[in-house]
Amino acid sequence: MTEQQVDVLICGGGSAGLCAAVWLSRCGISYKILERRDGPLAMGQADGVQCRTVEVFESFGMSEDLLREAYHVIELAFWAPDLVNGNGHANGGVGDKAVTSSSSSGIRRTHYAADVEPGISHQPHVILNQARMNALLAQEMERASGTSDILYGYEVKGVEVDSATASDLDAYCCTVTATKADQEHKFRAKYVLGCDGAHSTIRKSLGFKMVGDSTNAVWGVMDVYPQTDFPDIRKKTAISSEAGNLMIIPREGDSLVRFYIEIENAHDVSKLTLEDLHESARRIFRPYNMDIAETAWWSVYAIGQRRADYFHRDHRVFLTGDACHTHSPKAGQGMNVSLQDGYNIGWKLAAVLRGRATDPFGLLATYVSEREKTATELIDFDRSWTKLFSSSYRREHGITPEDFQQQFVKAGRFTAGMATNYHDSAIMSAVTSKQDLAKGLPVGMRFPSAQVVRFCDARVLQLVRALPADSRWHIVVFAGDIRYQSAAERLNSVAIELDRMVKRFTPLGSDYDSIFNILLVLSGKRTEVEQEQIPDTFVPVNGKWKMKCLFKTFVDDESYNSGHGHAYLTYGIDPTRGAIVIVRPDQYIARVGALTDVDGVSQFFDGVLKH
Numbered sequence: 342m343t344e345q346q347v348d349v350l351i352c353g354g355g356s357a358g359l360c361a362a363v364w365l366s367r368c369g370i371s372y373k374i375l376e377r378r379d380g381p382l383a384m385g386q387a388d389g390v391q392c393r394t395v396e397v398f399e400s401f402g403m404s405e406d407l408l409r410e411a412y413h414v415i416e417l418a419f420w421a422p423d424l425v426n427g428n429g430h431a432n433g434g435v436g437d438k439a440v441t442s443s444s445s446s447g448i449r450r451t452h453y454a455a456d457v458e459p460g461i462s463h464q465p466h467v468i469l470n471q472a473r474m475n476a477l478l479a480q481e482m483e484r485a486s487g488t489s490d491i492l493y494g495y496e497v498k499g500v501e502v503d504s505a506t507a508s509d510l511d512a513y514c515c516t517v518t519a520t521k522a523d524q525e526h527k528f529r530a531k532y533v534l535g536c537d538g539a540h541s542t543i544r545k546s547l548g549f550k551m552v553g554d555s556t557n558a559v560w561g562v563m564d565v566y567p568q569t570d571f572p573d574i575r576k577k578t579a580i581s582s583e584a585g586n587l588m589i590i591p592r593e594g595d596s597l598v599r600f601y602i603e604i605e606n607a608h609d610v611s612k613l614t615l616e617d618l619h620e621s622a623r624r625i626f627r628p629y630n631m632d633i634a635e636t637a638w639w640s641v642y643a644i645g646q647r648r649a650d651y652f653h654r655d656h657r658v659f660l661t662g663d664a665c666h667t668h669s670p671k672a673g674q675g676m677n678v679s680l681q682d683g684y685n686i687g688w689k690l691a692a693v694l695r696g697r698a699t700d701p702f703g704l705l706a707t708y709v710s711e712r713e714k715t716a717t718e719l720i721d722f723d724r725s726w727t728k729l730f731s732s733s734y735r736r737e738h739g740i741t742p743e744d745f746q747q748q749f750v751k752a753g754r755f756t757a758g759m760a761t762n763y764h765d766s767a768i769m770s771a772v773t774s775k776q777d778l779a780k781g782l783p784v785g786m787r788f789p790s791a792q793v794v795r796f797c798d799a800r801v802l803q804l805v806r807a808l809p810a811d812s813r814w815h816i817v818v819f820a821g822d823i824r825y826q827s828a829a830e831r832l833n834s835v836a837i838e839l840d841r842m843v844k845r846f847t848p849l850g851s852d853y854d855s856i857f858n859i860l861l862v863l864s865g866k867r868t869e870v871e872q873e874q875i876p877d878t879f880v881p882v883n884g885k886w887k888m889k890c891l892f893k894t895f896v897d898d899e900s901y902n903s904g905h906g907h908a909y910l911t912y913g914i915d916p917t918r919g920a921i922v923i924v925r926p927d928q929y930i931a932r933v934g935a936l937t938d939v940d941g942v943s944q945f946f947d948g949v950l951k952h
């Protein structure tokens with residue numbers, strides 16, 4: 342038997358585990374991933390990448406590859422049973438293929454809609470297979486830490502926590518047992534992440550249970566090369582037909598398409614064959630032709646809506662992803678929510694292990710409160726969503742195709758990943774916030790982007806690009822138009838007070854912006870402001886050559902080629918009043934305060950960061 346020691350042991354190298362690992366690599370934390378597969382995931386599983394997940398990739402500096410390779414979902418098409426008697430062209434149906442009978446034996450298009458509510462995110466909803474998503478995360482881990490810390494071929498058998506030493510931050514109080522090629526290996530760790538999917542060994546070994554529905558909804562999923570005359574084959578399409586429900590998700594590249602097919606009354610899932618799925622698809626698409634030239638991947642996916650009864654043991658072992666919540670694949674949430682679990686715990690573990698947290702276990706407890714809330718909301722959402730997709734439920738409750746469309750579009754904020762809203766905690770303070778100063782920046786929600794112009798070089802940027810996921814807290818100062826004397830004086834006094842605070846929290850010898858990333862967003866005409874009017878607090882002198890960093894000042898102004906971003910308007914900030922906004926390392930808005938209230942900012946950080 343071998344024995345190794347590591348700060349964080351991640352059990353399972355799927356979406357949640359890899360995303361947490363990216364944070365740890367970027368923060369220089371020692372970790373290992375144990376993965377039972379012999380190598381990276383090759384194909385299949387989830388594919389829908391919510392706007393929020395694209396934003397997460399952007400915060401890691403990885404969104405370009407994702408956006409280049411992915412299918413971009415712009416428009417939704419809705420199809421319903423064609424009940425039009427003798428007139429295939431009625432109600433906006435495409436007509437020429439519609440079947441003329443009083444009962445339906447065909448389908449017709451009823452509606453098109455925008456896939457994502459306009460303005461919900463500066464990033465699109467895209468489709469990229471989970472294997473490629475995982476590969477992008479693994480690539481970033483290697484780039485950041487210079488090595489791959491994924492150990493393939495390791496089967497995790499269980500975890501034990503020595504509760505007696507769990508309150509000692511330095512204790513390696515978790516022991517994970519794993520096997521590789523019949524050889525047993527022990528790993529001692531300070532923290533363990535159970536990222537080992539729906540059948541989690543870690544969860545079972547802690548004695549935690551999944552609670553919720555006992556029944557499983559069954560969906561067939563297949564990635565196919567279709568030969569068809571169906572007109573919306575390259576659009577995300579929801580088809581409700583008398584022969585069943587099907588969802589089309591076009592895949593990256595020009596030819597592959599995914600079908601999700603509802604399988605009602607599936608008594609024995611193991612007996613379902615690929616031919617059954619092909620036949621269902623053919624019937625649902627009727628009267629259009631649907632010949633499947635090749636099937637690249639398929640699976641029958643049975644899932645209930647359940648969550649774990651506990652998410653942690655002694656704040657030393659944490660469950661993430663499918664290990665603590667399962668739900669149907671229809672709303673495209675599985676991979677996204679799991680990845681966002683990893684995104685939530687990663688920076689918190691890094692802060693604790695770097696000794697930066699005022700209350701380490703309090704910080705880790707926010708993972709549990711925030712992600713339990715998200716999991717519960719997700720499961721509630723998925724329950725109503727699943728009913729909406731079920732043919733029998735719709736029949737029984739008289740839900741029309743039009744009702745279905747409306748609810749589908751209404752759920753957009755949730756399916757885009759933009760409904761997450763965290764409550765007050767040690768790292769979130771709506772109660773001390775002055776929300777009316779920035780109505781468009783709700784405390785508890787992720788910081789939305791807006792276009793701004795960078796002051797030093799007139800480059801047009803999305804503001805979130807200046808808030809990278811590198812474990813620093815962001816302080817965004819909206820100081821208004823400093824061409825006015827009063828605004829300029831106000832900015833100078835804010836800068837002096839912020840400087841005092843920065844020096845209190847930043848270790849001697851460290852870069853000025855190593856703990857806080859302080860950004861300045863002005864309004865008004867940038868060409869009428871000079872660099873010397875920007876206080877030094879926003880122009881830190883850093884690095885080997887002790888050069889001034891000019892990349893922290895932005896102006897809400899007209900650009901040469903991309904128009905005006907209207908950031909102050911989007912954020913609901915009055916330039917004559919301004920605001921200071923605290924944004925967490927994971928881009929959630931923690932506090933909105935008055936420009937004159939740097940004391941409030943400082944007090945907030947007393948509860949968060951060690952000085």
Ligand SMILES: Cc1cc2nc3c(=O)[nH]c(=O)nc-3n(C[C@H](O)[C@H](O)[C@H](O)COP(=O)(O)OP(=O)(O)OC[C@H]3O[C@@H](n4cnc5c(N)ncnc54)[C@H](O)[C@@H]3O)c2cc1C
Binds near residue numbers: 538676
């Ligand atoms: C066959 C299949 C099809 C799916 N299809 C869809 C879909 O079409 N749409 C959708 O939205 N979602 C789908 N999902 C769900 C989606 O993939 C998950 O919600 C998402 O991957 C969850 O991420 P995760 O990191 O929690 O778990 P996973 O991505 O499942 O990762 C868990 C990892 O842990 C490893 N592991 C498990 N047990 C052990 C062990 N004992 N020791 C070591 N390693 C272990 C696994 O090999 C795996 O790599 C599918 C899942 C599966 C399994």
